[in-house]
Amino acid sequence: MGECPHLRSKAKDVTPLIKDILEEVAKETVQQWQYRLKNLAPELIEELNVKKEPDKGLKALDVEEGKQVVMRFAPNPNGPPTLGSTRGIVVNSEYVKKYGGKFIIRFDDTDPQTKRPMLEAYEWYVDDCKWLGANPDDVVIASDRIPLYYEYARKLIEMGHAYVCFCDGEEFKKLKDVKQACPHRDVTPEDNMEHWEKMIAGDYEERSAVLRIKTDISHKDPALRDYGAFRIVRSSHPRPEIGSRYCVWPLLDFEGAIEDHELGMTHIIRGKDLMDSEKRQGYIYKYFGWEYPKTTHWGRVKMHEFGKFSTSGLRKAIEEGEYSGWDDPRLPTLRALRRRGIQPEAIRKFMIDMGVGETDISISMDTLYAENRKIVDPIANRYFFVWDPVELKITGTKKCVTTPALHPTEDRGRREIEVTDAVQICKEDAEKLHSGSKIRFKDLYNVEVTSLEPLQAQYLDNSIDSLKKEKMRIIHWAPVDGVVVKVLSPDGEYTGIAEKQIKNELNRIIQFERFGFCRIDTIDDNMVVAYYTHK
RNA sequence: GCUCCGAUAGUGUAGUCCGGCCAAUCAUUCCGGCCUUUCGAGCCGAAGACUCGGGUUCGAAUCCCGAUCGGAGCACCA
Known part of the structure; x- marks a missing residue:
């Protein structure tokens, strides 16, 4: 009926017939059904035994014929990569692997103040990407490319699509909320250009001026009305090669918009908290006549086992000695998971199976551990x-x-x-x-x-x-003459005695029977330290 | 206040675009069993879900409307 629309009108006539037949069939036994099926259509017997295979892996990407895929992972290196960042690394790189193309890691490090980058973290990100099998084809650092952003800003000012706004933040918001333009919106491009040059020359104080993109001041969505593109920040950048060279820094929507175009991004996958970015950046793309990359969004991922933690909060706790470092086994950083013996393949599988959905999810580490166990169980030697x-x-x-x-x-x-x-x-x-x-x-x-x-x-x-x-x-x-072992786990420390032979297992995953899997981390004369993987 | 998303077992997820092959997939968790030797691993088995209410249709997880719940944006953060 699905294939022959002209029969659909007869659907009502068929219903009683089916009912009669079903009643008759219900009187017979399963064996009789099987016997009859064998005579009628033996090929269907096979079909009964075939298990339905679900679509494994990521959904197909909308790729234009003959075009190579370019995707990116764009962190702010203000802390080490965590399980949260990993989704971006794995999913983006997996798509690039699948379709062939380029995977770019781009550091969005344009805030030297509020979300100040951490110098070591640049290396950590690249390093963890490699570990995860997501070797970047290119590494781009936004703070290296400030002059480029300035150039595009000038073009927009010339075209009359951007203006230097001297409103106080609150003042502007008030006007914006009632769809009112501020007095600086209608200044001529020439005057704006003069203000802009003064701005980047350092003539204005912090918070006294901001470059805005003209959108539609009466847009029904307040989030899209004339948003900020550059602001003045006097703090020096942590990268020594940048230092205090600039006092005007781009905001995410501007920097991202320019870079995604410059780097030839074909697809963007990012959190749905950035859904408005596409609409905001759409104005810039329209002004320049560019084509916006295809976008996909995902919801928030929370791990049951880890509460909310902020990078800055963690940093403080580490400095105060509450945690031993960024690889403390209690932390959800990649460095910690790695030290505990979680395999990169397990993390990839975990992330890929999770897929890309817009629902906010809360998932348990048990699922990751189960993936890891499948990899580790056959290779882990057993010890007491x-x-x-x-x-x-x-x-x-x-x-x-x-x-x-x-x-x-x-x-x-x-x-x-x-x-x-x-x-x-x-x-x-x-x-x-x-x-x-x-x-x-x-x-x-x-x-x-x-x-x-x-x-x-x-x-x-x-x-x-x-x-x-x-x-x-x-x-x-x-044995009484065993070796002293300290196991560091997310739930605390265990001390005890183990077989001496674990001294041959440095850096390997072993299973302590009736205890769990562990990675042998360090060995010295009178003590072995192991990191707990999972049970 | 304005705007934008989302909702399938305890937890994730497939199916939703293009209604019928869905008596709804897979994994994890839980429960039960097995193992000449791990109560914690392994193996086998079982349980468990379409948020609610209307509508369209011969037929709705799938399309439409509404409600509820959850999330996000309206930063000189990313």
Whole structure:
């Protein structure tokens, strides 16, 4: 019926027929259905077993034939990249990978005052992009290109599309709210040019003048009425090569508008908080006769595990020693996740599966951890780590060596642990014991607890049968001559004893059984430091 | 106050443009089971959703109107 419109008018006649047939079919069993289907249309049986594959990955981009895609990630480097910035890196670079083209990282560092850039962060962004497999084809720094912006500003002034406004901020807002032009709007281009040259020469005080783009002062959306393009900022820029060279800085909508055109951007994906930017910048594009890139927007992403945090707030907390640094495992920075052993592929998959929706979302780290676990589980060697250790003496056996596999399913060899007459076990396991408890030390043997003070057990046997028969609990343990380990995790620190062999695992992800995955971060003579990845 | 978006299981997401193949996808979480040895990994299984109300239509998650809820912009921040 979908294909033959002329039959649609008969739809009402068909309904009772279908009802009768369905009633008849309902009387039969599933087996009868299958039998009949096999005779009628065997190919449909196959179809029943085929699982529907959802569209994986990102939605198709509207790409013009024969045109190469150019996309960008445009952060203000006023702090290190976080999980939030990562969406921009991954999604934009993924599209470029998919369609072929250029991925540009552009530093929108044109505010030396309120959102003052951080010198180290420029490197961090580039570095983290590379780590994420989003190698930029080009790196552009806005603060290097101020003269370019000045040139375009002059052109707009000449054309009568921009004016230097000397209104006080509040004053202007009042006029704007009632769709009234301010007295400076109708000044001649010549006079405006003179004001502008004075402005960039440093003749005016901060906040005394601003260059505005003429839009439509009576536009129904107040956000679009004559917006600011340049303002005066006397603070010096943190980049030494820029320093105090300029006292007039462009605002985002102007700088972004010019750069997106200059760099030949074909598509822009950004937060929906910047939806108005397109409309505002549209005026500039119209004045110059440029074509606006195609835009897509996404909503806010919040991680359940991380509350609101501002870069400036974090910076302060780090300076005060509340956090160990920008890679403190409690932080959602890429540097921290990396140190914890989160793999770039997991982050990419996480971001790509999340897609590009305009809904504001709140997602759990568990989803990212699950992706990471799939990557890390097959490559992580297994070891014993006993946190809050207590010693347990064993009687009735002599020194022995056990050789558990490094991995339960992958064949990667074995480790060796020598056990004499005692082991370390977790305090929380010890507390569940009572005299007479029969337990299994994983990959070692079965014992029966004979005393709690001091903690002591008697060797029973090494049989799996008795383990099953007695339904013994299986706990892990560590040799008494193990290595001291400190694990730094988002929830705090754990200290304990682990097998010595983890000293061979520097920078690798391992799994501490019954604890979780960790990345071995540093090793010295008497201590190993590990970063907790996830369980 | 003005303006602009959005709404599918606990959480994300596919499907919405172009109404029928949707008895609505996949993942995660949770629950249950399995494992000659991880209570935390792995494997298997199950549960769970179209915000609400009208309208159009033979037929609506899909189109239209309204309501509700949520978000954003109206900066000399990005």
